[in-house]
Amino acid sequence: MCLGIPGQVTDIYDMEGTLMSKVDFGGVVQEVCVATVPEVKVGQYVLVHAGFALNILSDQEALETIKLFEELEKFNQEHPSGEQPE
Amino acid sequence: MTTLTNANFRSEELTQKLVASIRAITTRPWNIMEICGGQTHAILQYGLDQLLPAGIQLIHGPGCPVCVTSLESIEQALKIARQDDVIFTSFGDMLRVPGAGQDLFSARASGADVRVVYSPMEAVKIAALNSQKKVVFFAVGFETTVPSIAQSVLHAKRNGITNFTILPANVLVPPAMHAILSSPENRVQGFLAAGHVCAVMGYWEYEPIAARYHTPIVVTGFEPVDILNGILMTVQQLEAGMHTVQNAYRRAVTREGNLTAQGIIAQVFEPVDRNWRGIGLIPLSGLGLRPEFQTFDVHEHFELGHETLAESPLCIAGSVLRGVATPHDCPAFGRQCTPGTPLGAPMVSSEGACAAYYRYQRVKA
Amino acid sequence: MTQAGYPEMQGPNCPLPISKREMVVIGHGSGGQLTHELIRDVFQSRLGNPLLNAGNDSALLDLSQALPAGQRLVVSTDAHIVSPLFFPGGDIGRLSVCGTVNDLAMMGAQPRYLTATFIIEEGFLISDLEKIVDSMAAACAEARVQLVAADTKVTEHGKSDGIFISTTGIGWARSTPRIAGDQARPGDAVLVSGPMGNHGIAIAQARGNLGFQSNVVSDTAPLNSLVGQLLAEVPNVHVFRDPTRGGLATTLVEISRQSSVTIELDEKAIPIDPPVRVACELLGLDPLYLANEGNMLVILPAEFAYTALRVLRANPLGNQAAIIGHVTERPQPQLLLKTTLGTTRVLEMLSGEMLPRIC
Numbered sequence: 001m002c003l004g005i006p007g008q009v010t011d012i013y014d015m016e017g018t019l020m021s022k023v024d025f026g027g028v029v030q031e032v033c034v035a036t037v038p039e040v041k042v043g044q045y046v047l048v049h050a051g052f053a054l055n056i057l058s059d060q061e062a063l064e065t066i067k068l069f070e071e072l073e074k075f076n077q078e079h080p081s082g083e084q085p086e
Numbered sequence: 087m088t089t090l091t092n093a094n095f096r097s098e099e100l101t102q103k104l105v106a107s108i109r110a111i112t113t114r115p116w117n118i119m120e121i122c123g124g125q126t127h128a129i130l131q132y133g134l135d136q137l138l139p140a141g142i143q144l145i146h147g148p149g150c151p152v153c154v155t156s157l158e159s160i161e162q163a164l165k166i167a168r169q170d171d172v173i174f175t176s177f178g179d180m181l182r183v184p185g186a187g188q189d190l191f192s193a194r195a196s197g198a199d200v201r202v203v204y205s206p207m208e209a210v211k212i213a214a215l216n217s218q219k220k221v222v223f224f225a226v227g228f229e230t231t232v233p234s235i236a237q238s239v240l241h242a243k244r245n246g247i248t249n250f251t252i253l254p255a256n257v258l259v260p261p262a263m264h265a266i267l268s269s270p271e272n273r274v275q276g277f278l279a280a281g282h283v284c285a286v287m288g289y290w291e292y293e294p295i296a297a298r299y300h301t302p303i304v305v306t307g308f309e310p311v312d313i314l315n316g317i318l319m320t321v322q323q324l325e326a327g328m329h330t331v332q333n334a335y336r337r338a339v340t341r342e343g344n345l346t347a348q349g350i351i352a353q354v355f356e357p358v359d360r361n362w363r364g365i366g367l368i369p370l371s372g373l374g375l376r377p378e379f380q381t382f383d384v385h386e387h388f389e390l391g392h393e394t395l396a397e398s399p400l401c402i403a404g405s406v407l408r409g410v411a412t413p414h415d416c417p418a419f420g421r422q423c424t425p426g427t428p429l430g431a432p433m434v435s436s437e438g439a440c441a442a443y444y445r446y447q448r449v450k451a
Numbered sequence: 452m453t454q455a456g457y458p459e460m461q462g463p464n465c466p467l468p469i470s471k472r473e474m475v476v477i478g479h480g481s482g483g484q485l486t487h488e489l490i491r492d493v494f495q496s497r498l499g500n501p502l503l504n505a506g507n508d509s510a511l512l513d514l515s516q517a518l519p520a521g522q523r524l525v526v527s528t529d530a531h532i533v534s535p536l537f538f539p540g541g542d543i544g545r546l547s548v549c550g551t552v553n554d555l556a557m558m559g560a561q562p563r564y565l566t567a568t569f570i571i572e573e574g575f576l577i578s579d580l581e582k583i584v585d586s587m588a589a590a591c592a593e594a595r596v597q598l599v600a601a602d603t604k605v606t607e608h609g610k611s612d613g614i615f616i617s618t619t620g621i622g623w624a625r626s627t628p629r630i631a632g633d634q635a636r637p638g639d640a641v642l643v644s645g646p647m648g649n650h651g652i653a654i655a656q657a658r659g660n661l662g663f664q665s666n667v668v669s670d671t672a673p674l675n676s677l678v679g680q681l682l683a684e685v686p687n688v689h690v691f692r693d694p695t696r697g698g699l700a701t702t703l704v705e706i707s708r709q710s711s712v713t714i715e716l717d718e719k720a721i722p723i724d725p726p727v728r729v730a731c732e733l734l735g736l737d738p739l740y741l742a743n744e745g746n747m748l749v750i751l752p753a754e755f756a757y758t759a760l761r762v763l764r765a766n767p768l769g770n771q772a773a774i775i776g777h778v779t780e781r782p783q784p785q786l787l788l789k790t791t792l793g794t795t796r797v798l799e800m801l802s803g804e805m806l807p808r809i810c
Contacts, residue, residue, distance in 0.1 A: 002124020002149075002230060002308060002810050003735050004282045004338075006090050018241045025733060026091070027726030030663040033207060036233050036347040045090045047285055047338050048733075050177070050227075050809050051205025051662060052234035054285040055344050062089040062337040069311070072103045076110060092732075101792050123810040133794025150810055178735070178806030191804075204661050204734065204807050231809060310792055426802070437810065445797050 004049040006057055009034070009042050023048055090337060095309035104314035105137045108321055115141035116324050117273050118317060119266070119409050121259060122228075122280035123150025123437040124308050130442050132310045142321065145274060146442060148262055148362060148407040151226040151255075152179050152435035156361040157395045159226075159255045160185040166222050166253065166388055167198040173216060175209040176224035178202045183434050186395050206238035206252075213242065213250035222384050225252040230282040232256050232373060233347040236354035239375070239382050251384040254374050257360055259283050260291045261371035267299040271410040276320040278306040278313070281335040286351075288343025292331045300329045307335040354379050363431055364403035403430035406439050413443040420444060475575040480605030493580055494601055497588040502564075502599035510599035512564060523626045527554035528619040536579070536613055538657035540649075540669030541744075543616055544586035549673045549744060550695075551620040552594045556675040557691040557747065558631070559682060560624035565591065566600040570615040573608045583614070594673035596620070634689040635710035639778040640756035642749040644677060644769040645670065646722040647699050651741025652730045661734060661807065665726045672745030672768055681749065681762050688759075690750035698740035700786065700798040702748060707784040715787045716776035716798075735808035739788075740801045750778065 007023035012034065014020070023032040023046060034040050034053045046053040094100075120126060126146045129135055135144050148154050164185050167174035174190070181191045181202065194200040199219075203209050206223050213221035225235050235252060242250040259280060266274060279292055284305045292303045302323035306316025316334040323329065333339055351373075360372025375383045384390075397403070400418040405411035413419045413432070423429040425441050432438030478485040495504050502510040518524065531547040541549075548565065555562040567587070571580065591598055624630070653669040655661050678691060690710075694702040699721070707714045723738050731738045745768065751759060756774050763769030786798040 002122050002127075002280065002282050003732075003808065004124075004230070004285070004308070005729075005732050006092065008088075016241070017244050018237065025729045027667075027724075028663050028665040028729045028733060030733065033205075033234070033237060035237050036344060036350060038346060045088060047282070049230055049282060050234045051207055052237065054230065054233075054282055054347070055338055057090050058337050059088055059090055062094070065315075065336060066089060066094060066100075069100050069103060069315075072107050076103065076106045096791065098792055127810070130796065132790050132792050133796050134792075136794040137792070152810065177809045179808045179810050181806055202806055204809075208662065227809060425799075445799065 004047045004054055006045050007032070007048055008045050009040055012040065012042060021053070092309050095307070095311040097311060100311045101137070101314060104311065104318055108142070108314065108318050109139050111325055112139045112141060112321055113325060115143065116275050116321060117143045117145055117409075118276040118278060118320055119145040119147045119274040120278040120306070121147035121149040121262065122283070123152070123435070124282070125278060125280065125306065125313060126150065126437040126439075126442065128308050128310065128313055130437070130445070134310060134313055138317070142317070145409040146439040147266065147409055148365060149228075149280060150435050150437045151228065151257070152183050153403070153407060153431040153438050154257060154362045154365070155180065155183065155226050155255050156363045157185060157397060158361060158393065159253065161393070161395060162390045163190060163224055163253055164188055164193055165390060166384060167193050167200050169220075169388075171219055173199045173201060173212060173219050173221045174224070175201050175203045175212060175221060177226065179435070180224055180226055183431060184428065206235045207241065210238050210242050210247055210250050213247050214245070217249055219249065220387065221250050223250070223252045224255065226255045228257060228259055228280065228283050229287050229351070230280070230285070232351050232355065233286060236350045239354050239379055240350070242382065243379070248381070251382050251387060252375070253384045254372070256355070256373040257362065258357070258371050258373065260295060261368045262362070263292075263295055265365065265368050266408050267295070267301060269408060269410065274409050275301065276324050277301060277303040278316045278320065279303050281305055281307040281312070281339060284335070284339045284343065286344050286347045288341050289331050289333060289339065290341050296329050296331050302329045303331045305331070305333045305335050305339050307338065364397070364401075364407050366404070398429040401430035403432050403440075406432055413440040416440070473577055475571050475573060475577060475580065475605055477573050477605055477607065479571075480603065486603065489603065493577065493584055494603075497581075497584045498591065498598045498601070500597045500599065502597060503601065510564070512599070518623055521626055522623040524621060525555050525558050525560040525624050526619065526621045527551055528617065529554060530615065530617045532612065532615050533654070534612065535657045536583070538669055539653045539667065541671035542583055542586050543614065544583035545590045545671050546744060547616040547618045548587050548590035548594065548596075549671050551618040552596060552673040552675055553693045553747070555620050555622040556673070556678040557693055558624050559678065559688065559691060560622035561679060562594060562596045562620050562622035562675055565596050565598045565618055565620045567598055568602045568604070568617045570604050570606060570611050572606055572611045572613055575613055580614070590673060594675055628687065630688055630691055632690055632692065632706045632709035635706055635712050635714070635750045635778050636689060636752075637712055637778050637780040638753055639689055639750050640753040640774055641703070641714060641716070641776040641778065642751075642756065642759055642763065643699070643721065643746060643773055643775050644674070644749070644763050645746040645771045646724045646727065647694070647743055647746070648723055648727040648731065648738035648741040650744045651698070651736070652727050654742070655730070655734070663730065663733065665730060667724070667726050667730065670743055670745035674745065674747050674768065677747070677763065677766050677768050680766060681759060684762050685751060685755045685759050687755065688749060688751045691747055693747045694743050696742050697801040698738070698742060699748070700739040701801045704786045704798065704800045706750070707786050711784050713779045713781040713785045713787065714776055715779055715789065718788055718790050720773050720775045722771045722773050735810070736805055739798065740805050753777065
């Protein structure tokens, strides 16, 4: 249900009528079906589960999420918690 | 360089910031359920519950296919696997789940041709290479896994691979959430929605649930930073008395989800009633093959019968899965029921609530 | 072809030796002419040493000069049924020699002599057998051991999985202090000689059904030189063990129980190659439970930890060695892991086979 790993598409091709791709996860390459994301382009990142792409990942959103976390520092300084860490 | 690699979302620094923020805003105890075995696994792997303020209780919901696949399905799987002309294929997760007696692992030891596959397409390939055998795929999993199964059925149909069938056992998340939240014993106050289910299905289906039950729902990912972010946003809503659907996994999830994948699912499957192990029948909570794909249903090719099978009378898995009891409430926990001698599914699966509690308490000893 | 299946002699120009065959046949196990040819052409030619080449029923070993005072004889035996037979970084031949060499080395012993039995299925390619024996010869040379006795049997087609190899090894080790699994003590440091999980992933990949490619290579190697170098500088090692089946975690749980201690590991310190980590995430496997065949754990008093690290890293087999934890005392023996986030979890033994998961 849940193991989904991001990887980069390096090659896209047809296999007996089904759209397939090679995805590089950083030293490991797997054959992944991209029939679920037919608009995908080489170089994009996809989320892979059970040999299938779930979605194309957004670098933009990832950057924004990380930026939001940076805001947390400011928030934490303004609202110090009285609780001690366990 | 991409920000998308998981390493960024495991950073110790970001983890500490998020934990500090959660502590800063928590003024009351809250019960939050996660309904995804993968999130349970990440919480256990990183010990995230050890970092949270004492009042925040994480309840492990019925989010692991191992725990919720019905006893009847497993017995049917065993019956099929034992046939001489069958190659039975399955994800590894299912091999050690006990049926009424055996599990698929021991069936393999007794001579059944049971093979672990990492993808349903692998099962289709096996069928193409073994035309004289019947290849059956155990179709378990939530909506995350369904597109891969649907696409594999389409591929088999397109290429005339008629010896490939599935044993349908897929389940859907929203009906389970309804079942949990509508129960009079419900203790869940906030939900972490399964990020990869939502990558496929979007999260618009959760909006009526949040509104009806006044429960905040936050779409959450799987890395420690993602899970803590999801918890932070849930607690923020709970503290403010809000109950909306929010997205804490924006790099992978949009409100509409993956429409192509949803189309593939709808082409091949339709909602059916399904039995959840330990919980019982939840209407329209499963997926069955549409009439035009019925030949890919193993039930068309084997006489499987419908027995009602009894679980151990000591096992309270149902209550644990729904979050109304903890494993500590179970008289058999740690005594008759241990990971080595499990009585029910949540003790078998490494992500099951009972196995999780069993291992966590040993750290304290 | 004559009735017996031999090619007709064409005269003095016939280029093909009469008994040159491509496949092992039942006749090779009968003890007659074919067996002798197989032994001579495949085994003795590659593994050749005076003891093996003597061709007697047993090897006569003169240990009276070789076995020093205060040393004890150590013996170990192992069977190898690995599938697939050939994998990136090794094969069943290399694995069987290194496996037994390492079993002896883990007692602090220097291995000297090996024996091997081969159970071969009819139809097995001679060229594959030659590759395997070549591999064994190379591994023996690396480990400086001699294979002095061997036996070959041939089964009918379908009665064995290609080839099974069983090896037995003898060596000698000092009598005291003992190096054994029950010698770990509170305060000891725990070291590992290199990255974990490479062998497990190389095998998974070679099996071909997990749908991925990588350049991960098995770590199969003989560890006795590393052990010898370490003991020369740090004689009071308490435990050596190579984390084979069940991986690092299972091996350390075993040791914690044998020694009745708690072992605490620092996840950040455990070396794992990036492609192994990625492959494990993809398949839902835990690298701490994957088999290793060329790396070892070393448990020794903490004051010698940095010396040991230096010695290990000076050897190519140990150049990624690291201190990964320490031994403490708690009411119940346990193996604990401090995660990269500073939280703690218990590591159990691996029960059954580790299976790829989707959840």
